[in-house]
Amino acid sequence: MRNPWFWLLVLAGLTACNAEQSTLHVFGAEARAVRQMALLLTIGAAVIVTIMTVLYVRAVRAPEGKLSHDRGMRMVLWMGAIGPTLILTALLIYALPAMRPRATAPGDLVVRVDGEQFWWRVAYDPAGDLSPLLSANEVRIPVGRTVVFELTARDVIHSFWIPGLAGKMDMIPGRTNRLVVQAEKSGRYRGVCAEFCGLSHALMAFDVIAMDATDFDAWLRRSRAASAGAIASRGETLFDAHGCGGCHAIRGTSHDARIGPDLSRFGERRTMGAGIMPPTSANIASFIRAPQDAKPGARMPAFPQISAADAQAIAQYLKGLK
Incomplete structure (x- = not known):
């Protein structure tokens, strides 16, 4: 097939084939729900477009005198109004419950992330009994557990986005937004800033490491106990x-x-x-x-x-x- 438009569409589709940073390659419950919702909405939109196309073709190509005024009005009513309304209502009924945030419990892991120009300040369990474990430009989360991200910024508005885990959440100076997530499989992924925040906005990413819950607990204990060592250099x-x-x-x-x-x-x-x-x-x-x-x-x-x-x-x- 030599049609250049075909290959252009193929190349456009391949831009989503990235397991490290892709809304289609999901590893979190929230991203999976968003992908499913997007798929159903796309199907619903395609059905409505198909109905309207059929209605248009039928009206234009009908032989003269075959389509009476009353019959035409019934077609417009059912195919142009009632049908799309029923489809959109069904999609709305499905989508509203799916938009509710995940429930949290007092023992859930809390990770505070502050957006800076142009990097990420990370603190694990900032309000816990132990002193928070600090890090930067890397987020580790346990698989199968609910994690609460507390998101804010210190300078300008940033946007916290891990495409395969959950949707975007703005980080606003002076305000803390909460994003509740749950990873479903382990791996190393990538998060980015999705809000223009200055000259190096495009150079502001971070690693996301989803770990088995047991391995995460071991890493957390080891990291809290770690020190720089006594060997001078x-x-x-x-x-x-x-x-x-x-x-x-x-x-x-x-x-x-x-x-x-x-x-x-x-x-x-x-x-x-x-x-x-x-x-x-x-x-x-x-x-x-x-x-x-x-x-x-x-x-x-x-x-x-x-x-x-x-x-x-x-x-x-x-x-x-x-």
Whole structure:
């Protein structure tokens, strides 16, 4: 088939074939319900369009005198008014209950996510008995359990969206919105900001890791108990000397700042810079010296005075934080 329009439609359809970030490749109960609702609404719309097309063709092609005024009015009434109304009413009756948020319980996991320009501040169980476990640009959730995301922003409006898990939710400064979700299968996925928030809006993603509930509990305990270790290194000394601890926190050290992302367990992360590049030593060193080159508009100051060798030493130190 050589019709270019056919291949254009094929290519357009392939844009949705991404298991990492796709509204069609779902791993959450809410996204599955949305996909099912969208499918039924599409079928309903197709049925209505078909009815209207048949009505139009019948009216235009009917031989003269065969279609009387009364018969034509009955066709318009049933096929153009009553039929579509019944279909739309049925879809509305189906959709309204499906729009109710998932019920929560006092023991559900709470994850607070703050949108920043241009990264994500994450805190697990911020109101629990233990101190919250802090992270950045990565969200881990247990499969089969209800999770409550508390979403807000510190600068401008952002939008929290994990396509395969649930719908979008705005993050508004001064207000906390709640998004209740439940993952149905494990895997590594991708979330994004869906609201234009500045120069690097398109460079603001995060990893979503859905884990078996037992593995998640073990990870949570291990992460709470983890520390940076007692082995001193040149990179750690340089990290202190250049004032990096004035913005970044590292669990198990004296650094407890909350201006920039928490760097505890940085070495476990698959990406850096909010999902824009792999955390290689070269990328980390380059980002330290000139973050604006990788992420325009980022609030992290540049450190061109740090030599390439020193930046590499700091990078190696950060890669070892696990």
